[in-house]
Each structure stands twice: as structure tokens, then as C-alpha cells.
Amino acid sequence: MTATKPEPRPDAPEADTRPVLTVENLTVVYETDEPVTAVRGADLTLHRGEILGLAGESGCGKTTLAYAINRLHRPPARIASGGITFHDRSGDDVDILALADAELRSFRWDKLSMVFQGAMNALNPVTTVKAQLRDTLLAHRPGMSRKAIRERSEDVLRRVGVDPRRLGSYPHELSGGMRQRVMIAMAMLLEPQIMVMDEPTTALDVVVQRDILREIVRLRDELDFAVVFITHDLPLLLEISDRIAVMLDGEIVELDSARRLYRDARHPYTRKLLGSFPSLSGSRGAFIRDGAAPTDTTEEQA
Ligand SMILES: Nc1ncnc2c1ncn2[C@@H]1O[C@H](COP(=O)(O)OP(=O)(O)OP(=O)(O)O)[C@@H](O)[C@H]1O
Numbered sequence: 001m002t003a004t005k006p007e008p009r010p011d012a013p014e015a016d017t018r019p020v021l022t023v024e025n026l027t028v029v030y031e032t033d034e035p036v037t038a039v040r041g042a043d044l045t046l047h048r049g050e051i052l053g054l055a056g057e058s059g060c061g062k063t064t065l066a067y068a069i070n071r072l073h074r075p076p077a078r079i080a081s082g083g084i085t086f087h088d089r090s091g092d093d094v095d096i097l098a099l100a101d102a103e104l105r106s107f108r109w110d111k112l113s114m115v116f117q118g119a120m121n122a123l124n125p126v127t128t129v130k131a132q133l134r135d136t137l138l139a140h141r142p143g144m145s146r147k148a149i150r151e152r153s154e155d156v157l158r159r160v161g162v163d164p165r166r167l168g169s170y171p172h173e174l175s176g177g178m179r180q181r182v183m184i185a186m187a188m189l190l191e192p193q194i195m196v197m198d199e200p201t202t203a204l205d206v207v208v209q210r211d212i213l214r215e216i217v218r219l220r221d222e223l224d225f226a227v228v229f230i231t232h233d234l235p236l237l238l239e240i241s242d243r244i245a246v247m248l249d250g251e252i253v254e255l256d257s258a259r260r261l262y263r264d265a266r267h268p269y270t271r272k273l274l275g276s277f278p279s280l281s282g283s284r285g286a287f288i289r290d291g292a293a294p295t296d297t298t299e300e301q302a
């Protein structure tokens, strides 16, 4: 609904369908005694500035796919086939799988960042928030002045709803919700064009979770990054996503606008997932995001 987008971006059409990331025929195998094909022939296009939800049951391969996109997969995981291309704002295409290690280090955080599953416990317990933000900034912008670092750190914290006075805090001094906000601030720090969020709010209570999700949608509207938002919570995805990909046993079996998926899911598995949430039959549908006007169905193909 338009309520979350009070002002349409002035120079962009409602639904920007230019790709920022393309995953083609990606297959990831865990080369264990009994090899597991965790992602099979996945095709996925992420549009510039969209929130793409990735749904599916535990073990279907969501995290494996997210790691591969960031090239964070480690043995026994191996990319058996396929390609992942980042389409930079500058017009350059980057073959993520072909990046040399040094290129990869500067690429991550800068162009594409990730909030990990269980990330709220991923902050370094022995350093302050300030030091962790500073280290990430300096690793990518070595010449950055102390003043600029301070300003940027305060700015990202403010944006995720954390009082900048918290810069001096250690992670254990923060609530779970605040730690998770700090992780999101960290992911935003270098203004990446893509943020991959793997179950970023699952461990939080519902109220905090709602606040953070609202924040993510608002930030996206403001800053125009694209989000891959992973969760097994399909109703939640229906509320925040522009489009949703449904994964089953390593395959993306359906990818469509949230509204179309809700109204007219094609794959039996999607229908089963939708059917297993009784709350969806009630008022929930009213919150479903849709780039097109509610009565307009022609745009939904995008
Ligand atoms: N290190 C590993 N070695 C072997 N198999 C693995 C490894 N990590 C994951 N797998 C297998 O790969 C498949 C996909 O796992 P993955 O963690 O990507 O699923 P997921 O959709 O993220 O699940 P969840 O919702 O529980 O986070 C599962 O069958 C899992 O057992």
C-alpha cells in the first residue's frame, strides 16, 4: 500500500525494474560424505531499490543462497554451477564469483552487505560500538578523518533509531533489539546498493520486530538500496516485500509480486505455505505492499 511510501521517489518510476543483482542457474553443493545439493539451479533477479522476500522452510537453502551471493560460502560448500552478477549504479557489471580476494573485500560492505542470521550476537563483545563502526569505515575508506568517522557513525545509529550516545557502549550493555539495530547500522555504513538480511528479527519480540521492520522499509524508501529479506515467516514477508521468492528443497519454485502471490499463488507449495497461516485469511491482506495502485493489475507483471 502507498502508506509506507508517502512520497514517491521523484526521478524513479514506481517500480524500478532495472536489475541490481542477477543470479543465474546457481547450484551449491555441500561436499560431505553424502553430498547435499542445498541450492539447485536458482534464478533470481533483484531489482534496484526493491525489497525481495525469500521464504521457505528450515533447511530449504535460504542461508546457503545468501552466503553464495556474498561469496561467503566455505568448504564443504561449493558452487557447482551458475553465475552471480552485480550491476553497479555506475553501469559496470561485476562477476561476483570471479572477484579476486582483495577485490571481494572491498566489494563487500561497500556494494553489498549482509546481516547474518543470529547477528545480534555477532558483535565483538570486547569492543565498543564506536570502535566497530570505525574499523569497518577505515578498512574501506583509509583516509577518512576522525571527524567524518564520528559523523557517519552517529548518522547511521540515528537512522536505525539508536541514540548516538550509545557509541561508547559495549554490546552487552545493549538490548537484543538495539544490538540488531547496530548490526543493521553496520550493514548500512558504506551505503551499499544491496543488503542481504537473513532472519534479522526472528529472535526479537514481536513489537521490537515490527519497529525494526518499519525502520528497514523507511530506510529503503529514503536511501534506495535493495534488500533480500530472508525469513520463514511468509505473512511478515507479505507485508514488507515488493516481490517474494519461495524456495523449496533448494529450488526457487515461485517468484512474484507480494500481492499476486497472496491472491493467486501458482505453486502448490506456496499455496500450502499461505494456507498454513490462518491469520492471512483475515485483515492481514490489507497490509500487503504493492507497487501498483490497488485496482491496477497491469503493473504486477514487472
Ligand atoms: N556446513 C554444512 N554441511 C553440510 N550440509 C549443510 C551445511 N550447512 C547447511 N547444510 C545443509 O544444506 C541445506 C540448506 O541449509 P540452509 O542453512 O541453507 O537452510 P535455511 O533455509 O537457511 O534453513 P533455516 O531456515 O533453518 O535457517 C540443509 O539441508 C542443511 O542441512
Ligand SMILES: [Mg+2]
Residues within 6 Å of the ligand: 062, 063, 064, 117, 198
Ligand atoms: Mg538459514
